[in-house]
Every structure is written in structure tokens, then in C-alpha cells.
Amino acid sequence: MTDSIEQKTKPRVVVLGAGPAGMSAAWRLSELGYPVTVLERDAAVGGMGKTIGLGKYRVDYGPHTFHIRETDESREVLAAIRPFFGEDPLILTRGTRVLLQGKYYIYPLEVFQVLLGVNPLLALRILVDYATATITSTFAPPKKEDSFEEWGVRNLGRTLYDLCFGIYSARVWGLPTSQISSKQAQRVAKLNLKNIILRALGIAADPATYFTKYMYPRAGISELFEGMAGVVRASGNEIKLGATVTRADCEDGVIRRVAYVQDGQEHVIECDAVLSTLPLPALVEMTAPALPEEVRAHARCLRYRSLKLIYLVLKRPRLTDYHWVYLLDEQFRVNRLSEQKNVSDEMVPKDRTVLCVELSLWKDEDLWRASDEEIYRLTLRDIMKMGYGVTEDEVEEYYVTDIPTAYPVYELNFEDHLIPVLEGVHEIRNLLTLGRHGLFLNNSMDDNVLLGMKIADHLEARGPADSQTWKTDMLAFMNLRFQGK
Numbered sequence: 001m002t003d004s005i006e007q008k009t010k011p012r013v014v015v016l017g018a019g020p021a022g023m024s025a026a027w028r029l030s031e032l033g034y035p036v037t038v039l040e041r042d043a044a045v046g047g048m049g050k051t052i053g054l055g056k057y058r059v060d061y062g063p064h065t066f067h068i069r070e071t072d073e074s075r076e077v078l079a080a081i082r083p084f085f086g087e088d089p090l091i092l093t094r095g096t097r098v099l100l101q102g103k104y105y106i107y108p109l110e111v112f113q114v115l116l117g118v119n120p121l122l123a124l125r126i127l128v129d130y131a132t133a134t135i136t137s138t139f140a141p142p143k144k145e146d147s148f149e150e151w152g153v154r155n156l157g158r159t160l161y162d163l164c165f166g167i168y169s170a171r172v173w174g175l176p177t178s179q180i181s182s183k184q185a186q187r188v189a190k191l192n193l194k195n196i197i198l199r200a201l202g203i204a205a206d207p208a209t210y211f212t213k214y215m216y217p218r219a220g221i222s223e224l225f226e227g228m229a230g231v232v233r234a235s236g237n238e239i240k241l242g243a244t245v246t247r248a249d250c251e252d253g254v255i256r257r258v259a260y261v262q263d264g265q266e267h268v269i270e271c272d273a274v275l276s277t278l279p280l281p282a283l284v285e286m287t288a289p290a291l292p293e294e295v296r297a298h299a300r301c302l303r304y305r306s307l308k309l310i311y312l313v314l315k316r317p318r319l320t321d322y323h324w325v326y327l328l329d330e331q332f333r334v335n336r337l338s339e340q341k342n343v344s345d346e347m348v349p350k351d352r353t354v355l356c357v358e359l360s361l362w363k364d365e366d367l368w369r370a371s372d373e374e375i376y377r378l379t380l381r382d383i384m385k386m387g388y389g390v391t392e393d394e395v396e397e398y399y400v401t402d403i404p405t406a407y408p409v410y411e412l413n414f415e416d417h418l419i420p421v422l423e424g425v426h427e428i429r430n431l432l433t434l435g436r437h438g439l440f441l442n443n444s445m446d447d448n449v450l451l452g453m454k455i456a457d458h459l460e461a462r463g464p465a466d467s468q469t470w471k472t473d474m475l476a477f478m479n480l481r482f483q484g485k
């Protein structure tokens with residue numbers, strides 16, 4: 001069956017994926033009068049930034065708040081999407097903590113709190129190690145790429161790094177941190193002991209990294225992307241849900257048609273441009289004729305870390321006072337706990353709280369295939385260790401769900417694979433990639449809304465078939481993010 005998008009004067013655009021990046025692109029292009037079709041495998045829009053129903057509760061698919069940064073880019077994004085947050089959005093002050101050796105510390109770390117919280121000998125070791133690391137790194141010869149561990153030890157000293165990043169990061173990424181690229185530190189790039197001390201004295205604050213405010217729509221994060229979907233539909237464009245993209249047919253260096261399966265039937269849609277937010281390894285395997293084997297081989301080396309999300313409904317009004325808590329100590333198997341009610345208390349009844357606990361895994365390990373009951377028991381054991389006196393009787397219900405491609409993994413020198421893949425796919429003149437998976441960039445929703453807005457401007461300025469300029473712009477953009485800017 002062949003669908004055809006109503007031919008308007010502008011090029012016909014097919015957007016692959018209805019997450020934050022795809023929806024933002026579709027919304028902006030719809031406003032600019034483009035005929036757009038969005039193809040989304042899921043039954044709802046929002047991608048990872050969606051709100052899901054669990055029995056009688058509604059919760060986000062992992063904790064999701066929208067970052068407010070003190071940058072021009074952030075102000076531009078927020079001004080553009082402000083209507084989608086509803087009349088009276090919540091403005092939250094970042095309420096995140098790390099649980100370290102039985103105590104809660106503010107995150108990003110406040111050094112005096114840590115130095116005063118740990119035992120005095122440990123505090124002394126933190127300071128001595130930091131001084132040693134600073135001197136050693138001054139004389140170290142430059143390398144092609146530092147590992148995450150080298151970055152951490154240089155910036156924090158061995159003791160603070162091990163306590164606060166080493167053990168936790170190895171668990172999150174499933175690799176020794178000596179095998180992870182320092183580019184993984186993009187989100188905490190300004191987190192070095194010198195900066196922490198200056199910040200504690202009120203002298204240095206890096207606006208890009210140290211955002212302290214969030215905006216949140218009261219009924220759940222997906223309000224934002226449902227709002228965008230409303231604009232897309234109101235302009236006569238279509239969002240096809242339950243539509244799994246299977247093939248992109250190329251002729252003469254451009255994609256002419258995209259195939260997708262919906263309700264068990266294959267459909268084909270004709271197009272002038274394709275904007276893809278799909279994981280790069282999947283996209284590479286979808287193009288017909290196939291991309292060169294070298295590109296496909298590089299794409300197979302790009303790995304994703306998967307997540308199980310375990311939700312516990314507790315028969316108590318609240319567990320913590322925090323948006324989320326990182327569990328740093330070796331005794332924990334799960335990474336992070338978040339409490340939906342602490343973000344919006346309108347989503348959970350007064351006498352109940354819903355926790356979301358994250359467990360990082362590789363898709364080929366046994367635990368990924370374990371029963372929900374097994375995963376729940378492992379989670380409950382960790383929650384019981386947190387010191388809140390949680391008992392099994394308090395758990396009213398539990399739910400286990402997963403995100404198979406949650407985090408692009410930056411193995412050491414991963415760009416040796418990533419760059420040839422980005423170059424390979426953008427050889428197709430009207431295929432442009434964006435988003436967390438389309439760029440293999442561990443970025444946040446605000447960044448992906450920005451990219452959606454940028455890609456609409458790009459199409460408007462340069463037409464549907466200038467993937468080369470887009471790729472060049474994106475490589476520059478990614479480099480900034482890798483530097484934590």
C-alpha cells in the first residue's frame with residue numbers, strides 16, 4: 001500500500017521517531033508549512049520523555065525534568081516551548097542527592113559538605129590526593145584521548161573520584177572506567193575540585209553545567225510533546241503511531257521512500273527529506289541498497305547501555321525529600337532512585353508514593369532476561385539498605401519496564417567508529433540525523449528540542465538535500481557538548 005503526503009509547495013518530510021527531537025522537528029516544520037509525517041513505533045509520542053500509566057498512577061518513563069540553563073540557547077528554547085508546559089508549570093529547584101557511606105550529599109557536590117561529612121582522615125586523603133593529582137597531571141604527556149578514570153583522577157584526585165564517580169560509573173556503564181572515554185564526563189565537565197571549592201566560595205559558576213532549575217508540566221513530562229503533537233495535527237500533518245520503520249529506499253543518492261509496518265501490514269511513504277532520530281546502528285541497517293560494509297561494521301561497534309525501570313508503589317506518603325538520589329556505594333546494584341511525587345505531587349495520591357529505580361544492564365547478560373519478580377527482589381534489597389526502614393509489606397504493587405537503548409556508551413576512542421558512521425549516513429543527501437540516538441550523543445531533552453528547532457531552520461535555509469552542511473554543523477555542535485559547553 002502506498003500513502004502519499006498531500007503535496008504542498010514545500011518538500012515532503014518524513015520524521016523517524018516521535019521523541020523530543022523528532023517531535024520538536026515536526027512541530028517547527030509544521031509551523032513553517034511543511035507537509036510532515038512522523039513515524040513512531042510506540043503507541044504514544046514522547047520517546048524516553050513520556051509519561052506512562054501504571055495501574056491508577058501516571059509516572060514518567062524514568063525521571064524527566066526540563067533543564068533551565070542560564071544560556072541564550074536555553075532561553076530561546078524555553079521561550080519557544082513555554083505554551084506546551086500549560087498555564088501554571090512547576091519551576092523546581094534542583095533537588096538531587098548522592099547517598100555516600102550512609103549520608104546524603106548535595107549534587108553537584110559541595111566540597112565543604114563532603115569534607116565535613118566524611119571522617120577527618122578520609123577528608124585529609126581527599127585533599128592530599130587532589131594536590132598530588134594536580135602536580136602529576138601538570139607534567140603528564142598529552143594523549144589522543146583520556147579515559148574517564150584519568151579525567152576523574154586528574155580533576156578530583158584518586159580518593160574523591162573513587163568515592164563519587166569510579167564505582168558508580170563502572171556500574172552505570174558496565175565497563176571499567178579505564179575503558180570509558182573522558183567524553184563521557186561531558187555532563188560533569190566542570191566538576192573538578194578547584195571549581196567545586198571556588199563555587200562553594202561563590203566565585204565560580206559554570207552556567208552550562210551547573211543548572212539549578214527545572215521546568216515541569218504538572219501532569220507529566222509528556223504534556224510537552226503531546227502539545228507539539230497537537231500543533232502538528234492541527235496543521236494537517238500526521239503522526240503515525242504503532243508504525244515501525246523498516247526500510248529507507250535510496251535512488252541516485254537520495255531516499256525516495258520509507259517503509260514501515262503498522263498493524264502487521266507494510267506501508268510505503270514517498271518523501272523529499274528524511275529526519276532520523278533512530279539509533280544509528282538500526283538506521284544503517286535499514287538503508288537499501290546497503291551502505292558500504294565498512295560503515296556497517298563501524299555501526300556495529302556503537303554500543304548502547306540498557307535500563308530496567310522498576311516502579312514500586314509504597315503505602316506511605318513519601319520516602320525521600322529529593323527528586324532523585326544517586327546510590328554511589330559498592331553495596332548497591334541499582335543506580336538511582338527517583339520519586340515522582342517530589343517533582344509533581346499532583347500525579348500521585350497523598351497516602352502513596354511511587355519510586356522509580358534504575359538498573360543498568362547489557363542486553364546480552366542474564367539479568368536482562370530475568371523475571372520481573374527477580375528484578376523486583378534485587379531492587380527491594382537495595383531500597384531496604386537505604387536506611388528508610390522500608391519493608392516488603394509496604395509495597396502495594398511493583399512494575400518492571402525497560403529501555404533497550406537508553407545510553408550511548410562512549411568506549412575509549414568511540415569516535416573512530418562514530419565519525420565514519422555519521423559520514424556514511426550523511427552521504428545520502430536528503431537523510432539528516434538528530435537526537436540522542438541519531439547523533440549518538442548523551443544529551444538531554446532541552447538539547448534535543450534545540451536540535452529539532454535547528455533542523456527546521458536548516459531545511460528552510462538550505463532545502464531538503466544538504467545533509468553535508470548539517471553533518472558539519474552537528475560535528476561542531478557535538479564537539480562543544482563533548483567539552484561540556
Ligand SMILES: Cc1cc2nc3c(=O)[nH]c(=O)nc-3n(C[C@H](O)[C@H](O)[C@H](O)COP(=O)(O)OP(=O)(O)OC[C@H]3O[C@@H](n4cnc5c(N)ncnc54)[C@H](O)[C@@H]3O)c2cc1C
Binds near residue numbers: 023065358
Ligand atoms: C532514565 C533517563 C532519565 C532521563 N532524564 C532526563 C531529564 O531529567 N532531563 C532531560 O532533559 N533529559 C533526560 N534524559 C534524556 C532524554 O530522555 C533524552 O535526551 C531524550 O529523550 C532524547 O530524545 P530523542 O528524541 O533524541 O530520542 P528518544 O526519546 O529515544 O526518541 C526516539 C524515538 O524513536 C522511536 N523509534 C526507535 N526505533 C524506531 C523504529 N524502527 N520505527 C519507529 N520509531 C522508532 C522510539 O520509540 C522513540 O520514541 C533521561 C534519559 C534517561 C534514559
